[in-house]
Amino acid sequence: MKQKIRIGCGAGFSGDRIEPAIVLAEKGELDYLVLECLAERTIALANKRKIQDPTKGYDPLLERRIETLLPHLVKNNIRLITNMGAANPIEGAKKIIEIAQKQGLKVKIAAVSGDDVISDFRLGNDDFVKFGNEDFTLELIEKHQFPVTNNKSTIISANAYLGIEGILEALEADAQIIITGRVADPSLFLAPMIHEFGWKTDDYDLLGKGTVIGHLMECAGQITGGYFADPIKKPIENMENLGHPFADVFPEGSAVISKVEETGGIINLQTAKEQLLYEVINPNEYYTPDVIADFTSVKLEEIGKNQIKVTGGGGKTKPETYKVSVGYKAFWQGEGEISYAGSSALERAKLAGETIEKRLKSQFEEIQVDYIGQNSIFPNSELQYQNSEVRLRVATKAQTQAEATLIGEEVEALYTNGPAGGGGVRKYVNEVIGIVSVLVDRDKVKPIVAYFESL
């Protein structure tokens, strides 16, 4: 058994920078590299691509990330764990094989699926129960004709957050690259700890500790100064070269989080505390498919420059259910923007906004009017200031693309029909995919692992 493993996190969302992962793979002396690339809605958008082309549906940046990373991973004997499989881990794995063949590299890849509960297990209306108080979700599922998702259906994806199981199986089978669909983010980190240290999967105290470490790591740059820097109160050096983190994890469930020397950013108590509490709804009970973790006993300690020691934390028995994210076609969003500046900028912007509202209120249920520079970020709040330029933004929900287009057209018409000095119109129309959650019994879902080898 190893006395220490080093896990790096080279991406914290689908659109993350490419090069921090390369720096980690090249200079980080890693055992494992994790790329976390799935936000709540990412997989629904990926499933839309898969419905149009069955060979797609994995992360759109997969090719670029893997082409640049693979030679370093093979050379330095680093195992990669990533959820870049998105809606199609198997086609993602095949794409990686194709890249490996081209580069003349020998790799064994595992694709972990089983999260797509509609396609993989044909689960239907009666299999889901309510999560929180979202009655709306059950109504949505009630109306849907399971088990099909296609271009015409309202529901376009339903993915369970799987845990460690599929990844563990792939690690035991010696896969060097493990590409998954929807897996809870901390599980991507917890699985290699369990595999290397021989932790029991019902040792919830250790699983809780490992989950804390995974949670600190999963957003990559968010613990090294990203989503943190403030030039007045929290200045960060060399942000253009922000390093992503690695964790040295020890068998008793502690870790030291750091980054490659000479990369930008900072890891200190402040960045670690912000990330520990990020997106936490109850620090006494942080739910994952593997454990219900306790964050209230975590200790953070600055033990050197850019070095945070993490100890403590714990956990109790894992939940009986998996959370399932359901993606559905919600509405078409139409938007238009126009700017006003100088004396009476706000007054003119407001005249423009009121004009649009009067013209459209009979057609749309919900019209959002923002004065950017004034109240668009802290809406309806008294936290407002006077500015020398104001940008009007109007947004609505429409049933069709054509209806949504109307908003931009109305804002554009303000050029010649609205207040003085309006400029810089932009128009946007987008189909909005909504995400809601339901629960499903654990025993109705299980991971499916498939293996592929190059050369």
Place this chain on the structure above:
Amino acid sequence: MKLYDIAHSRAGDKGNISTLSLIPYDENDYEMLCQKVTVENVKKHMKGIVSGEIVRYEMPNISSLLFVCQDALAGGVTTSLRIDTHGKALSYALLEMEI
């Protein structure tokens, strides 16, 4: 003074919930923040932004507070018409609070 002068914060999102941490630069200020930054005061301060209940968690292990704000994201991240659908900037709304 403003909370901004003595503390920092990060906003997180889950559905229609916004989570706002409040972390003093000096850990000695933690007790004072516990006394002054009550749920009631935060509710009043975040009026117009947060429409639902707010729960405050005290985290003496890291000298920090966590505010979990229900109905804070105009229906939720994926279907809100707001420009900042995630409420990423709401941490700075909290830090505007005078104490």
